[in-house]
Amino acid sequence: MPVLTRLIPSPVSVDIAAGALDNLAGLLADQRISPSGRLAVAISGGSGAALRDRLTPALPGADWYEVSGGTIDAAVQLADAMRVKHYDAVVGLGGGKIIDAAKYASARVGLPMVAVATNLSHDGICSPVSILDNDAGRGSYGVPTPIALVVDLDVIRQAPVRYVRSGIGDAVSNLSAVADWELSHRETGEQIDGLAAAMARQAGEAVLRHPGGCDDDSFLTVLAEALVLSGIAMSIAGHTRPSSGACHEISHALDLLYPRRSALHGEQVGLGAAFATHLRGEGRRAVLIAEVLRRHGLPVLPEEIGFTTEEFTAAVSYAPETRPGRYTILEHLDLTTDEIRDAYADYVKAISS
Known part of the structure; x- marks a missing residue:
């Protein structure tokens, strides 16, 4: 029998709305991405860190990892740090560099990754590619597509x-x-x-x-x-x-x-x-x-x-x-x-x- 359709790799949830960040914990539970609440959250020292205090009460089981930038070394360090504990998923909270580092790190440790974008600077928020700086300049690395995506328009408007x-x-x-x-x-x-x-x-x-x-x-x-x-x-x-x-x-x-x-x-x-x-x-x-x-x-x-x-x-x-x-x-x-x-x-x- 001929194959008449094909499966399309895509997130199970895409939430684009004002105030979407307030529903992050509910999305993770409802979609069974993290029923236990054990999460590794990758943030930058900028936009991601600024949202940590807001999200911490809603994500009591999360461990927070500050990532130094969008480099292959930072992504590998994040992956190595996450190996010592058992997590349901990785959340990349920040701009393109943090999301790319989190995508690469999650692929390296075999965990699903949720992208929470704090700006809309490029299409990497939902792509199967991580763009990371390396010793030779900049490289493109194939990774799985994020399992879910959250874009809070209130947060986006606060970005430059x-x-x-x-x-x-x-x-x-x-x-x-x-x-x-x-x-x-x-x-x-x-x-x-x-x-x-x-x-x-x-x-x-x-x-x-x-x-x-x-x-x-x-x-x-x-x-x-x-x-x-x-x-x-x-x-x-x-x-x-x-x-x-x-x-x-x-x-x-x-x-x-x-x-x-x-x-x-x-x-x-x-x-x-x-x-x-x-x-x-x-x-x-x-x-x-x-x-x-x-x-x-x-x-x-x-x-x-x-x-x-x-x-x-x-x-x-x-x-x-x-x-x-x-x-x-x-x-x-x-x-x-x-x-x-x-x-x-x-x-x-x-x-x-």
Whole structure:
């Protein structure tokens, strides 16, 4: 008998609402994630630590672990610390670095992981990937998707607005990533998962088309949902292709070539998406993406996040080296440095007119 359906890896619970944090203990019990209440809670010294006093009475059986940052060493140390006790689950409470460290640590010790996001800076809150700094720079590590996700909009509004803007850039970049995936399918025969592509594309379109702003609960809900869908799309595909194309190659190149700069991931991939869309000859689409990024206060030019034109050109030239074997518009065009510089000048004119 043919298999007519497939199982989709996804959280058993996604709670996105104002005040959602107050129901964390109930969610853990009701979903039988932690019926005993024995939890390891990973927090940062910032947003996570600030919420510890609020949550401690509701989680009396929890042990709290302060994680030093989003590094592979910190994640391994967290895993080693958790081995000495028996827990039902791991809770990652904080921003992207803490959630990525908690995902990796929970996978290492074989425990389910609950993501409690205190900002919406990127789609890692529900993805099957942990991005962690290592001795070679930064690495991507495959991990199970979080078993549950909590996003309290009241907490999100307290985070710096720059983090929300970064999430917007990451969600919108899906549109460029899927276009690159489709390009590779046409040119190289790479298999494309239609469901994963559709989910990632619709997540990006929902954010692109929403008229609200960063202080609007309706918009924040759509953004959070889009980031969740992006993570699930990657789980369906079994890789990051639905949300990572030339846009992310450019961002990775900026990180590797200029590691001491302070731009956020979503700021870089949003810019990369607008430029990659221009390279694909989708002029009107590139202008639309740039307009939406500008409306939300995101950069559309490298100098707006501290990079010169020459540095950006060098990053675009180096970008294909960051993902060997991945085919995007950058590999397709195989531009020289002078051609990249000319294409960037055309891009600037197009989005400025």
